[in-house]
Structures are given as C-alpha cells and as structure tokens.
Amino acid sequence: MLSRHTLIWLFLLTAVASLVFFIIVPQVEPQVATDAATGRQLVKPPTEMATSLPTATPTPPPSETSPPPPTQEPNRPGLSSGEGEAPPGAPGGSSPGRGSRVPEGYIFPSEIVAAAVRVPPSYENWSIHLVNLFHPLPEVFMPSLQLIEGRYTYNENIEYYYDARAVSALQNMLKTARDEGYPLYVSSSYRSKSYQTILYNNEVNSYLNEGYSEAEAIYLGSMYVAYPDTSEHQLGLAVDLVTADHYWLADSFEATPAFAWLQKNAASFGFVLRYPKEKTDITKIGYEPWHYRYVGQEHAENMVKLALCLEEYVAHLATNR
Numbered sequence: 001m002l003s004r005h006t007l008i009w010l011f012l013l014t015a016v017a018s019l020v021f022f023i024i025v026p027q028v029e030p031q032v033a034t035d036a037a038t039g040r041q042l043v044k045p046p047t048e049m050a051t052s053l054p055t056a057t058p059t060p061p062p063s064e065t066s067p068p069p070p071t072q073e074p075n076r077p078g079l080s081s082g083e084g085e086a087p088p089g090a091p092g093g094s095s096p097g098r099g100s101r102v103p104e105g106y107i108f109p110s111e112i113v114a115a116a117v118r119v120p121p122s123y124e125n126w127s128i129h130l131v132n133l134f135h136p137l138p139e140v141f142m143p144s145l146q147l148i149e150g151r152y153t154y155n156e157n158i159e160y161y162y163d164a165r166a167v168s169a170l171q172n173m174l175k176t177a178r179d180e181g182y183p184l185y186v187s188s189s190y191r192s193k194s195y196q197t198i199l200y201n202n203e204v205n206s207y208l209n210e211g212y213s214e215a216e217a218i219y220l221g222s223m224y225v226a227y228p229d230t231s232e233h234q235l236g237l238a239v240d241l242v243t244a245d246h247y248w249l250a251d252s253f254e255a256t257p258a259f260a261w262l263q264k265n266a267a268s269f270g271f272v273l274r275y276p277k278e279k280t281d282i283t284k285i286g287y288e289p290w291h292y293r294y295v296g297q298e299h300a301e302n303m304v305k306l307a308l309c310l311e312e313y314v315a316h317l318a319t320n321r
C-alpha cells in the first residue's frame with residue numbers, strides 16, 4: 001500500500017520536474033531585447049556589455065501566430081550579476097542597491113531626445129541619414145516600405161518590411177549569400193514607432209520587475225533597446241541577420257561562416273556592420289555583429305576603406321565636402 005503510494009508520488013514528481021525542465025525553463029530564458037540605435041557617454045563601456053552577456057542560450061523559434069517579429073537579442077546588461085560591471089562614475093560597492101549604480105549626472109533618454117533637433121532624412125542623402133539618441137527621427141515618420149520576400153525572412157508567417165529603395169539590394173545580398181552556401185535570414189527589419197515603444201517599455205519594465213529603481217531600469221533598459229524615435233529600425237534601413245543554426249542575437253554570431261561572408265561581401269551590396277566592435281566608444285552601442293545598415297554601395301565601400309562608422313563617416317563627409 002505504502003510503496004504504491006510512494007510510486008505514485010514519484011511518478012508525479014518526475015512529471016512535474018520534466019514539465020518544468022522542458023517547457024517552463026526554456027520559456028523563461030528568452031531575453032527580449034533589441035539593439036539600441038544609439039547610446040551615450042554614460043552607458044556602460046561596451047567591452048563590459050560584451051562580457052556581461054548571459055550565456056547565449058538559444059531561444060526557441062518564435063510562435064508563428066503573433067505579428068511582432070522575433071527580436072530576441074540576449075545582449076542584456078545587468079547591474080547585479082557580477083563585479084566589474086559598474087558603469088564608469090558609478091559608485092562602487094557590491095550591493096545592487098536601488099539607484100546606486102546609475103552614473104552621476106546620468107541624463108535620461110527622454111530628456112536628450114526632448115532637447116534634440118529632429119531632422120528628417122534628406123532626399124539626396126537618405127541612405128546615410130544618421131539616427132541615434134542625439135539624432136532622433138521626426139515625431140511622425142513613415143518611410144516608404146516594401147515587403148521582404150518570405151524566403152529571406154526568419155519567420156515566413158510574419159511580414160518583414162524594409163525601405164522600398166533598398167529592399168532589392170537587401171534581397172540581392174541575401175540571394176547571393178544563399179547561392180554561395182551561406183543562407184541568411186532577416187529576423188528584424190523595419191519597426192513602427194509603436195512597436196519600438198512596446199519593446200522599449202517591456203525592456204524597462206523587465207528591470208523594474210526585477211526590483212531595480214526607475215532610474216536604473218531606464219539606464220539599463222536603454223543600453224540595447226533604443227528609446228522610441230532613436231532606433232535605426234524605425235528608419236527602415238536596419239536589418240538584423242541570423243542563420244538557421246544561429247538564430248539568436250549574440251556576439252557568437254561573429255564565429256559563423258555567414259558572418260565571415262558578410263564581412264567580405266556586405267559592402268559591395270551597400271551594407272555595413274553598423275555597430276562594429278572597435279567603434280563602440282563612438283556609436284555608444286555594444287557590438288552587434290548581426291545588425292546591418294544599408295548606406296549604398298559607394299558609401300559602404302568608402303566606409304570600409306576608411307574604416308569609419310556612420311557617425312564618423314557623416315562627419316567626414318561634412319568636413320570634406
């Protein structure tokens with residue numbers, strides 16, 4: 001009698017453990033974060049961002065029902081996960097006390113954006129239009145979009161849009177890559193302001209839910225998820241690329257053969273790696289080996305030749321006109 005009772009309990013425990021391990025645990029892991037199209041001086045140095053990556057746990061492919069595209073980018077900073085993570089100027093100490101790690105003089109993205117001049121892309125230089133925290137998009141901005149062919153997108157059931165003037169260049173690049181044996185997929189492209197706002201709020205709220213103060217949550221949340229109107233994805237010219245084997249957004253993407261192909265060929269199709277490793281102090285964005293930006297072939301090849309990121313290149317053009 002007793003042993004049968006025990007057996008039933010054992011069976012139930014095993015069942016619950018399996019449920020937790022195989023179903024609940026993997027769904028806790030996805031870190032919903034996207035790239036920030038901008039940053040600022042006071043954010044944690046990108047090298048530290050890189051080292052503070054959670055172990056890149058692949059997130060399961062997104063469900064095919066909901067419209068928001070998959071934008072998991074597990075490059076998620078944290079304040080309490082280890083020492084040496086404190087941003088410059090932040091008070092030291094091991095306790096992740098509320099508000100204790102936000103650098104002194106930190107200015108909230110909302111304040112920077114409120115003070116910034118919003119300039120719409122010009123007709124002539126639309127492809128090198130700079131969008132970041134200091135160069136937000138106009139309050140109302142809607143690029144002319146075109147659907148990216150489903151065979152080049154990560155989830156065929158989600159519609160991914162891109163700037164209509166550059167979509168053929170994108171598809172050309174993806175077709176050539178595939179023909180040469182490096183199939184790449186778009187996992188995020190154009191985002192509406194409302195979708196960017198949802199992503200941003202979700203990110204900040206996730207820190208609030210973890211017990212961080214409001215200032216900390218905003219400080220951390222804006223590191224990889226751009227404040228609305230400051231995301232290059234809203235511009236319509238940014239694209240996050242993945243492969244079937246490496247569909248999560250993490251630094252490890254740089255070890256894939258597809259990344260090597262992009263390094264070698266992207267510029268000839270008009271694309272540049274927007275947030276290079278060695279330019280993080282200028283872009284103020286952590287290294288994002290998956291995030292590419294269309295600038296046009298001539299500009300892309302010049303940027304590669306001169307080894308300039310977009311911030312530098314735009315300044316270079318302005319002084320060498």
Ligand SMILES: [Zn+2]
Pocket residue numbers: 034035188233238239240290291292
């Ligand atoms: Zn991106």
